[in-house]
Amino acid sequence: MIARIRGVIVHKSEGHIIIETGGIGYKVRVTDKVINTSLSDQETILYTELIVRQDLLQLFGFSSPIEAELFRLLISVSHIGPQTGLSIINKLSIPEIYSAIFNKKTDVLAKVPGLGKKGAERIILELQNKISDVITEHDITDDESVPMQDALLALISLGYSSDEAERALLTVRKEIDQENSTDIVKKALVELRKK
Structure with missing residues (x-):
């Protein structure tokens, strides 16, 4: 498992970057935020998730461990693949995603292209209890x-x-x-x- 990469971004393109470390360039699928905030030829750190499919290895990278963890949660939902998970994080902020799940706001999640109402409902249903552990302490969540x-x-x-x-x-x-x-x-x- 590749959990983190520290290296220099040598190439940026729509939807991915190539980050070089130890003489090896890794193609990493990333959000627009990573592309827009990372500078070429400067060292950067990405928190990553390696997705293994039958004939494909894909590396997804995020600017924070929180984003990477949220991505793992999203793709744990049935019928939500890594590209959809990345699209959700790309379209909505982390607080918006957590808030939409916690407050059962299907319409907020359904704004994500390719997700739709049924996908949004599935995410809320399957992640409601998992994310409430993060935000249900004390009386902050009344x-x-x-x-x-x-x-x-x-x-x-x-x-x-x-x-x-x-x-x-x-x-x-x-x-x-x-x-x-x-x-x-x-x-x-x-x-x-x-x-």
């Missing part, structure tokens, strides 16, 4: 606190553990009065930087 849920997911997608994110949100919660998730995340990041 129905009146959607901005708090979104803020939690955003902090997790930035690489903070669920415990770190939750502690920061509980600390800043006292200062928050009907704010949107962006403002909540900003205050939580200030709190996290203090540590």
Whole structure:
């Protein structure tokens, strides 16, 4: 299994890059975000998932371990292949994906080309319990606190553990009065930087 690659991007094309490490160039399927934010001829790190099919090996790369883990979750759903999983991550942000699954918002997931309503329903059905483990601690997930849920997911997608994110949100919660998730995340990041 190839879980991470550190190397220099020597080629970018639509939907993939070639990253060279140890004299070997690996063709890696990536999101537009990776293509747009990675600089050619500079060292970069990709978190990867190797997909093995009968006659095909494909390497998928992500900018964070959280994205890679979400990709693994998505492709664990029946009838959701790696290309569809990549398309979901490419089209929606990580907080949007987690929030759509947690709040059963089929219409948000169905926006992804090639997924459709049935695919979105299948993802929600099969991943609902798996992702609730990430975001159901304390009272951050009560129905009146959607901005708090979104803020939690955003902090997790930035690489903070669920415990770190939750502690920061509980600390800043006292200062928050009907704010949107962006403002909540900003205050939580200030709190996290203090540590």
